Each structure stands twice: as structure tokens, then as C-alpha cells.
Amino acid sequence: MSKPDFRSKLVLITGASRGLGLALAEAFWAQGADLFILGRSGDSLSTVARGLRQGAHETQRIGWLAVDLRDASAPQRIFQGLRDFSGRLDVLVNNAAILGPIGPLADNDWTEWQNTFHINFLAPAAICRESIACMRDTGGVILNISGGGATAPRPFFSAYGAAKAALVRFSETLAAEVKQQRIRVNCIAPGAMNTQMTAAVLSAGPQLSGEAEYRKAIDQSREATPPELAAELAVYLASDDCSLITGRLISAAWDPWRDLHCRAAELESTDIYTLRRIVPEDRGREWTR
Numbered sequence: 001m002s003k004p005d006f007r008s009k010l011v012l013i014t015g016a017s018r019g020l021g022l023a024l025a026e027a028f029w030a031q032g033a034d035l036f037i038l039g040r041s042g043d044s045l046s047t048v049a050r051g052l053r054q055g056a057h058e059t060q061r062i063g064w065l066a067v068d069l070r071d072a073s074a075p076q077r078i079f080q081g082l083r084d085f086s087g088r089l090d091v092l093v094n095n096a097a098i099l100g101p102i103g104p105l106a107d108n109d110w111t112e113w114q115n116t117f118h119i120n121f122l123a124p125a126a127i128c129r130e131s132i133a134c135m136r137d138t139g140g141v142i143l144n145i146s147g148g149g150a151t152a153p154r155p156f157f158s159a160y161g162a163a164k165a166a167l168v169r170f171s172e173t174l175a176a177e178v179k180q181q182r183i184r185v186n187c188i189a190p191g192a193m194n195t196q197m198t199a200a201v202l203s204a205g206p207q208l209s210g211e212a213e214y215r216k217a218i219d220q221s222r223e224a225t226p227p228e229l230a231a232e233l234a235v236y237l238a239s240d241d242c243s244l245i246t247g248r249l250i251s252a253a254w255d256p257w258r259d260l261h262c263r264a265a266e267l268e269s270t271d272i273y274t275l276r277r278i279v280p281e282d283r284g285r286e287w288t289r
Contacts, residue, residue, distance in 0.1 A: 004239040006033035007057070010086045011238075012078075013037050014069070014127065015096030017044035020145065020190055020227040024093055025052065027231035028238075035062045036082050038096070042066035061086075069096055069123040070115055079130045089134035091238045094124035094144045094167075100159040102209055113159045120163035125170055128185075132178060139182030141238045144171050145230070146187040146249055151275065156210045168249050168275055175247030184246035186237050191225030191253030225253045233257055248273040 011028045015021040016037035025037055029052050039045045045064035052062055063085035067074050082089060100116025101108040128142055149161025150168045168187050175185035230252040236242060237250070244264035250257050250273055260267070267273070280287040 004031045004235050004241075006031040006090075006235075006238075007059075008034075009090040010034045010036060010088050011091040011093065012082060012089055012131070013093045013095060014124075015039060016064075017041055017048055020230055021095045022048060023227035023231040024095060024234055027228070027235050028091070029055070029060070029062070031235055032057055032060065033091070034060060034086065036085055037062065037064045038067055038078060039064075040066060040068055069119045074123060075126040075130050078127065079134070082134075088138065089131055089140060090138070091141045092127065092131045092143065093234055094127055094142070096123075097145065097147065097160075097164075099157070100163075103156050105158045108159070116159035117163045117166075120160060121166045121170070124167060128170075128174060132181075132183060135178075135183050136181055140184075142171075142174070142183065142185040143234050143237060144168075144185070144187045146189045150187075150189065150249065165275070171249075172247045172274060179246060184243070186246060187249040188230055188233055188237070189249060189251040189253075190227065190230030191251065229253065236260075244268065249275065 006028060009032075011033045013021055013024050013028070013035065016025045016035075017039035021037075021039070025035055025048060029035060035052070037045055037048060042064075045066060049062045049064050053060075056062075063081070065078060065081040067077055071077075097120045098116055100120070101112045105113075124144055128144070131140070131142060134140070144167050146168050147160070147164050149157055150164040154161035171185050171187045178185065233250065233252040236257065237245065241261040242264070245260060245267060248267070250260070255273070
């Protein structure tokens with residue numbers, strides 16, 4: 001694998017003020033990228049920008065915008081701010097997310113449930129839509145951060161799980177739509193990180209979170225996947241080495257992704273790292289009508 005070089009490229013990252021978003025900003029910045037970072041707190045974003053500038057290359061630039069993705073006008077505001085900052089967009093990383101209501105669906109606050117689905121799916125989809133207009137003539141990379149619940153049922157976290165599953169299937173669909181425009185779209189499962197989401201599960205307790213999720217959160221708080229691993233995967237997937245990889249969901253913690261570009265042709269002819277319906281034949285059974 002060649003050393004990634006993002007000099008003169010612009011990377012937009014949502015939810016960049018802490019956790020994985022901050023690790024993503026640091027990773028792309030270290031490779032020479034210009035950044036446009038988003039979050040809800042202007043003070044936090046300003047602190048991030050100030051810290052990154054201390055290790056900047058001569059021509060590196062960073063801009064930021066405080067925005068609440070619950071606001072339906074947020075995507076338009078984001079891209080107006082981006083146009084004021086830079087005339088291009090090369091990489092989008094949709095990272096911002098919330099865990100949302102914990103507990104049985106019937107007991108969830110419905111407004112909170114809808115807000116969770118909006119922030120975790122509708123807002124990223126809208127940002128992808130705006131990004132395509134910026135990338136149409138030059139090509140680009142879209143990376144959507146998936147998470148727990150996208151590939152298996154997640155009881156008591158229905159808003160989060162449903163939104164993340166929708167984001168993965170949306171990404172697969174979008175990848176097929178924009179492939180001829182040299183825009184590639186992939187999802188990243190970052191692994192079990194020790195974040196505020198983990199703290200929320202622990203705070204809710206086993207009664208609301210469910211015994212399995214609660215125990216998983218305890219284990220996660222002890223032996224978490226570092227966010228830097230998912231950030232490293234994001235830089236890798238955004239690099240030119242991965243120009244043939246699109247429409248996939250790749251786990252930072254579990255998949256052998258470091259040499260995935262060597263398997264790009266093989267990957268393209270399969271449904272590996274995608275969401276698919278399982279039929280009896282896939283499990284060695286022959287059920288007839």
C-alpha cells in the first residue's frame with residue numbers, strides 16, 4: 001500500500017468535536033488534508049481547530065461550522081458554509097450520530113425516536129445528496145459510519161438500529177447510482193468503542209438496555225476498540241489505493257482490511273461485506289414448496 005497523500009484535498013467530517021469524529025479529523029489532517037469540520041458546539045470545534053493548526057503543514061486549512069442536524073435546513077447551511085470556505089469537496093465522512101431512546105419501542109418517546117432516525121439516517125442521506133453535486137465533475141469518496149444494529153437485531157435500541165441498517169442499505173444503493181461518476185460510497189463499522197453511547201447504556205441499566213447489551217457495555221468499557229483504528233480505516237478507504245472498492249460495509253475491528261485493495265477485483269464480483277437476505281440454501285438446507 002502506498003502512503004496516503006491528501007494534500008490539496010478537502011475532507012468534510014460531521015460530529016468532529018470528540019470521540020471518533022476527532023480521531024477522524026486528526027487522521028486526515030496528519031495526511032495533509034484540508035478540513036471542514038462540523039459539530040453542535042462552536043467552542044469545541046474552535047478548540048479542535050486550534051489544536052490541529054499547531055501541527056499544520058504550510059498550506060493546510062481548517063474551517064468549522066456549528067450546526068444541529070435535527071434542523072431540516074442544516075444540509076443547506078453546511079454546504080453554503082463549505083462553498084464559502086472552499087471550492088471543492090473530495091471526501092465526506094458522515095460520523096455524527098446519537099444513541100436515542102433506550103428501552104422497549106412501546107415505551108419510547110416518539111418524538112425522540114423520530115429525532116434519532118433523522119440524525120442517524122435522514123441527515124446523513126441529505127448530506128450525501130448535497131455532496132454528490134460537489135463531486136459530480138471531479139469524483140470523490142463518501143464514508144458513512146455504521147454501528148451496532150446495522151447487521152443484527154438490537155432489542156431496546158430500535159431507533160438507532162433501524163437508522164444504521166437503513167444507512168448501510170442506502171449506501172449500497174447510492175454506490176451503484178454514482179459509480180460511473182467516479183464517486184465511491186462505503187460504510188465503516190468502527191467496533192465497540194468506549195464512548196458517551198456506552199456510558200448511556202450503562203446509565204440506563206439492564207432493565208432498559210437489556211441484560212445482554214448492559215453486559216456488553218461493561219466489557220466494552222474495559223476493553224474498547226480505539227477510535228484511531230476506524231480513523232485509520234477511513235483514511236485507507238479514502239485513498240487512491242481503494243479506488244475500486246465501493247458499496248461495502250467494512251468492520252475496522254474484525255475484517256482483514258489492510259490489504260483489501262489487493263482483492264478489489266475479487267471483491268467486486270461477490271456480495272462480501274454487504275447486507276443480504278439469507279435463504280435456506282445458504283445454510284445447507286433444501287426447503288421445497
